[in-house]
Amino acid sequence: MSNVTALELSSAATIKNVFGYVRSKFSGAGEFDGTPYGGDANGPDGRTGVIKQISDELQLLGNIGGRLDYVAGGYFSHETDNTRSTSVIFDLAPVSPPINQINNGKFTNDTYAGYAQGTYDLGLVGLKLTAGGRYSIEKTRFVRAADDTYVTAPLAAYDFNQRATFKKFSWTVGVEDQVTTDLLLYAKSRRSFRSGGFNYFAPPTTGFGNASGGAYRPETATDAELGAKYRGRVATLPVRLNVAAYQMWVRDVQRAFYAQIFGNLASITVNVPRAKISGVEVDGSIDPVPWLTLGGSANYTNARFTSNIVNVVDNPQARFDTYPDTPKWAGAAYANVKVPVSDRLTANLRGDVYAQTFTYFSSTAKSLTPGARIPGYALVNLRAGLGDVQKGWSLAAVAKNIFNTVYYTGGVGFANIFTLNTAVPGDRRTFLIEARFNF
Template identity: 25%
Template sequence: MTREIKMTNLGKTALALAIAASCSASITYAQGVEGKVLSLEEVLVTAEKREESLQETPISILAFSAEKLARFGVTDLGDISGLAPNVEITPFPISRSSLIVFMRGVGNNDSQSTQDPAVGVYIDGIYMARSIGLTSDVADLERIEVLRGPQGTLYGRNTTGGAINLITAKPSDEAGISQTVSRGNRGYWKSLTKLESGKIGDVAAKLTFMRSAHDGWVKNAGPGRNFGEEDKTAGRFALRWDVNDAVSVDYAYDFSEIDGPQHFYQPISGTSPNPAVPANSSRNGSGQWFGGVEPSETEISGHSLIISAETSLGVLKSITAYRELNEVTVQDYDAGTPGFRVNVDVDQEQISQEFQLVGDYGSDINYVAGLYYFRETGNEMESDTYGGFPLENRQIISESEAQAIYGQITWSPESLDHRLDLTLGGRYTADDRSADKSSITFVGGPQSASESWSHFNPSITLDYAWTDSVSTYGKIVSAYKSGGFNVRSTEAGFQPPFDEENIMSYELGLKSTWLDRRISFNAAAFHAEYKDMQLQQITNNATIFLTDVFNVGEAEIDGFEFDLMAVLVEGLTLQASYGYTDADFVEYIDQRPSQPTFGQDVSDGAVMPYAPEQSFTVGLDYEKSLSIGVLQASVDYSWRDERYGTAFNDDLGGFFLDDNGIVNARLALSEIDLGGVNLEVAAWGRNLDSEEYRVHSISLGTYRSAYFGEPKSYGIDLTLRF
C-alpha cells in the first residue's frame, strides 16, 4: 500500500513536470542560430564502444557536450552533481578530492584502497580505480556521458550502479590559441590556456594548462588558511599521429594537483564540544580547529597510449595506461576543541591493458569483443586521535589484479528492415586481492590475507524501432563488484574478507523524437535485485572509528527517469530531467554482538544511503544573433529529496541530509570579432538564492556535525580565441 501511495504522488509530480516542460524551457543541443534552429542536433556517444547516436543507444544515458560543460562551469566530475537525476555525487568527508557516487540507489559510501566503488569512472576508456582525485580538474573535456544502471558486459566489474565516461578533446587539424581568465567572489580566479599545433604532416598536438584558486566560504578564526580554500593546477598534453589511412596513435599525459585545507565540520545538534561554537542548523561563516588548520594535498598523473587499426575484421584498438596518485589529508570533526582528528596518507599506482575489436559482419550483425588486464598497488596509512590521544594508527599495503574477457553481438535482420536489434553479451572476470595490515588495535600483531573471486555476467537487450523516430527497448543486465578487505576494520573483522556483491537489473526504455526533431523524449523504468551487499557496521559504539564490512544486505530497487529536450521557439530551448527511486532493504543482518538484535534481520530500521526518492533538473536557454556577436542566456534549477548518508546506525539523524534546490544562471556574448581575434564575455552565478544545504553530516554519539555547501557565488569569464 505504501508503494502505491508513493507511485500515485510520483505520477502527480511527473505530470506536473511534463506540463511545466511543455510551456517552460532549458538548454539543449540546438543547431546554430540561423538555419535549422527548430530542430535538435544529433548527439553522438561512445557508450557501447562505437560511435552512434544517443537516440539509437539502448541505455539510459545523459550526455553533456563541451558547450554545455562550459555553460555549467564543469571541469571535474564533482561539478555535474545535481545535473543528472537518479545520480548522487558528494565529497567523501575525510577527503574533498574523493567522491561518493551513487546511481539508482547503488554505490559505496566509503573510500578505501581495498574496497572498490560501485560506479565506474573512465577517462578516455581508462578505468579510475580509486575515488580519490575525482574532483581534480580535467583540463580539456569534450564530453561527459552518464550511463545509468549496471554496465557489467562492456565495462566490467564495479559498475553495479552505472558508469561515467569523461572524454577529453583531441588535437585539432587547425592551429589555434585559446585563453580564458575568470574572476569571482571569495577571491576566485581561473586561467585556462589551450594551444593547438594544427596538423603538421601526419602529427597534431594539443597542450592545455589550467590554474584556479578560491578562498573558501568558512573563515578560519584561528591560525592557518580558510576552510575549503584551495589551489588547483591541471595540465594535459595530447599527441595524435595518423600513421596512414588505417592506423592512428594517440598519446596523452595529464596531471592534476589540489592544495588546501579540508571543509569545516560545525556542530549542528546535540552537546557541542566547544561552548564557544554552539550547535547551529544553519551555515557558520567562521570556525577554527584546535591548534590551527593543517593543509591537505592531492597529486594525480597518468599516461595513456591508444593505437587504433582498421582491419578486415573491424577496428582493433589497444588501450595502455599507467596512473598514480598521492594524497595527504587532515580532517577535524570537533570545531575548535582537541577532539576527533583523522590524518590519512594514500599512495596508489595502476596499470591497465585492453584490446578491443569493434566490427560488422555483413549488414545484419555487429559485435564488440575484448580482453582486459588491470593491476594496482596501494599503501594507505591513517592515524586517528582524540584530544591528541592516539585511538588508531594503521597501515595497509595492498595489491589487486583483474583479468577479463568480454563480448557483445547484435543481430539486426534485414528482413525486418533492420528495425529489430537483438543483443547478447557476456563478460567473465577473475579478481585477485591481497592485503597486509598493521594496527595499534591489533593485539595479535599484523595480519596478512589474500582472496580470489570470479564471475560471469550475461546480458540481453531487445530494441525495436517502431518508426524512424520512436524506438523501445527491454534489457536484462547483470553486474558484480569484487570483494576485498576493510581498511577500517577491527582486529576480528579483517579476516575473512567480505565477498563480492551482485545485482540483476530489468529495464524498459523509450527513445523518441517528435515534430521533425524539434522534441526528444527518452524514458526508462527499472527494477533491480541487489544481493550480498557490502555494508559497514560499527560493531562497538565505544570505538566508532572502527567499522567492519559484511555481506549482510539484500535490496530491491524500483524507479524510472525521463529526459525531455525541446526547441520551443526560435532560439529558445528546453531540458527537463526527472528521476524517481524507491530503494528498500529486504534483508539486513545485524552484526553487533553487544546488541539484542545480533544476528537478526533489522531491515525495517535501515535505509538505503544516498537514494533520494525524487530528483530533477529543469532550465531555460536562449540564443540570438546580434550585430556584434551571439547572445546566450540560461537559467537552471536542480532539486534533490532528503536522504541519509549511512544505512543503519543507532542514531540515523546524525547522518541525515535535507532536501535542497539550487539555482544557476549564465549570460554570455560570444563570437565578438576583434579583427581576427574572437572574444567571449560571460557572467555567471551559482546557488543564486544562497540555499543552505548539508553536503555531509556525521554522528559522534550525542554530538552531530556537518559541513555545508557553497553559498552564492558569481563571476565573469573572458575568453580570447586566435
C-alpha cells in the same frame, strides 16, 4: 598516460589495444565530528598516499555479414594503493590524552577479464538484439605496515597478510525497435558486480565482517529496464523526450558500519543480504522558438533493504532500515537562451533549478543512528556566456546557489559510537568565471 593503437585487418574487422598508466599522490586531513572539541580528526599528520595503476586491453571489433556488430577482448590491470592515515579520537587534553590510531598498509589488486558482446540486426525494420558477457577474476591483497595500530598492538586472531580472490560473471541482454525515425523502444537486463575486498580501518581478522573479520564479499546487482526515446516534432516544435522504468535487485550490499571492535573504534564493511530499487526517470526538452530551449527531468526512486538483519563482528545484530543517499523524488528544470550577437559571436544565458526530497546519510537511521536525516532542498543557478564558434573560445560568468540556500549533501552516522552524527553542508553562493579555448 594512455595510448590507443588500432590496426585495420579488413574493412569489417579492427584490432585495438588500449594501454593506460596512472600515478596519483594525495595528501589531506579532515575533522569528522563537526564539533569544536577533539572528537574525531586526522590530526597533524593527516592522510597521505600514492595510487598506481597499469592496465592493458586488447579488442577485436567489427561486423559480420552486415548484420552483426561485435566486440571481444581481454583486460588486465595491476593496481597498488599505499595509504597512511592517522586518527586522533577524544582529544580532551589537558583533562585526558587522546586516543591515537594509525592505519597504514598496501593494497594490491590484479584484475583479469575476458568479454564479448554483439548486436544483431534481425532484418526487420529497426529491430535489433544485443547480448554480451564478461568473466572477471580479481585478486586482492592487503599487507599492513609496521606502525599500523593493529600491528603494534596485535591480537592472536589478526592476519597481517590478507588475501582473497573473487570470480564473477557479468552479462547484458536487450532488444530495441526503431519504430520510426523519431521513436526508439527498448528493453534490457543486466547483471554486474562490485568487487569484494578488505576494509582499511577494520581489524585484520580472518573472515567477513558479517561474522568474524575485516573482509567483505562482492556486491551483485541485476536489473530490468523498459524505455522509450523520442526525438522529433510535435506540431512544428522540436521535442526530445526520454522515459525509462526499471527495477534492480541487489545482493550482498556493501555498507559501512561504525562500531567498537576488539577494543578499537572502527569502520567495518558488511554485506546487507538484499535490497530492491525501483524507479522511473523522465527527461526532455522543447524549443518553442528558435532561440529558446526549455527542458527538465524528474526521477522517482524507491530504494529499500528487503533482507536487512546483519551480524556484525563482536557486536549485536544490526538492522539496516534506511537506504542512504537516495531521495525518493528529484528533478531539475532549465531555460536556455541562445542569441547571435554578430556573424561569429553568440551569447548564451541559462537558468536552472534543482530540487530533491529528504534523504538519509546512514543505513541505520531509524535504529542505531537517529538524526541521520537531511531535509530536501532546492538550488537555483545562472550562467551567462559569450563564445566564438569559428575561433573556438568562450567566456562565461557563473553564479551557483544564487539564493544562498543552506543545504546538506550527506554525512556520517557516528551516533552508534560517538552519540552524534556529522552532516556535510553544500556549497554556499559561489561566483565563477569560466574561460575555454579549443586548439
